[in-house]
Amino acid sequence: MSGLKLFRADTTSSGMTEVMPHLAEIEADVQGLVERHMETLLGVRFLASEYSTGPVHGGRIDSLGLDENGSPVIVEYKRGTDAGVINQGLFYLAWLMDHRAEFEYLVRDRLGVTAASQVLWSGPRLICVAGDFTRYDEHAVREHRRSIDLVRYRFFGGDLLGLETVASVSGGMQVTRRARRGLVAQAAAGVQGSAMAELAGAVDEILLGLGDGVNRVERKQYRAYQRLRNFACMCPPQRSKLLVYLKVNPKDIDLVQDFTRDVSGVGHHGTGDLEVQLRTLKDVERARDLFRASYAAA
16 A cells, blocks of 8 residues: 555546545544444454453453454554554453453343354454554564454545555464365365365365465354455355355346355355355356455455
8 A cells, every 4th residue: 555546536627636645643543433334344343442451461452343254353553653563462362362251241242142152262363453564563473373464554535544454364373275275175075075075175276366365264154265354255065066155246247047146135154245156167267257356355
């Protein structure tokens, strides 16, 4: 975003006016805006602001939330560049992991019993929203065994907000793309056989290869592919097909029977209003553009 230029067309004089980027006046301006629109901006349901960690720990978490996959999320904000934002966030993540019951009670109070029972403790996340980050910050997130997203913001004029994912790293042990594909194929093969294993492996490789910072989140009902927020969810293979849900507006494409379906009003596992039905590797090739569109939208 540091090199991004934004212009507004001047229809009266047929000219162009540059909209200059600027930082917030105070940190609270960024925090307040993100908290009011957290689900739209970050794909995270807002739970609490300035959450106290108690007199012993002695801290206040800027924002607490729950993402699309049920992972706990801590959001920390800085107006400009601050070398301590990552360590501060990790300090709060450690507290959160030691106070799971307290967090689940908060989720139950805000979102209900069902959401509280589905909290995914294997993948807690830290999202740092700041005016900028240094190259040392980007290196540091890759050295931690936690899921961390660095998000740069800019205001343009008085009514535009830009967000850019600078770095995104998933927690846990990292394995090569070929190894990941092998694990997915083995899991599918144990259930449905070699044809579905090959199909699931091909989809996994394509989705992980769409760009840097693609994280994969494992849930019992689906596997989510995430770029700050979900852009694809793949369900376990059925007998003769594989279902993938994408963040593509079904109204923007021509739906094809037995290939794409509008599920905006239909209950299903994962997130996304477009269902893609894959039966062969040829179907996977047909779906590539839809995968790219969903990734770009995220």
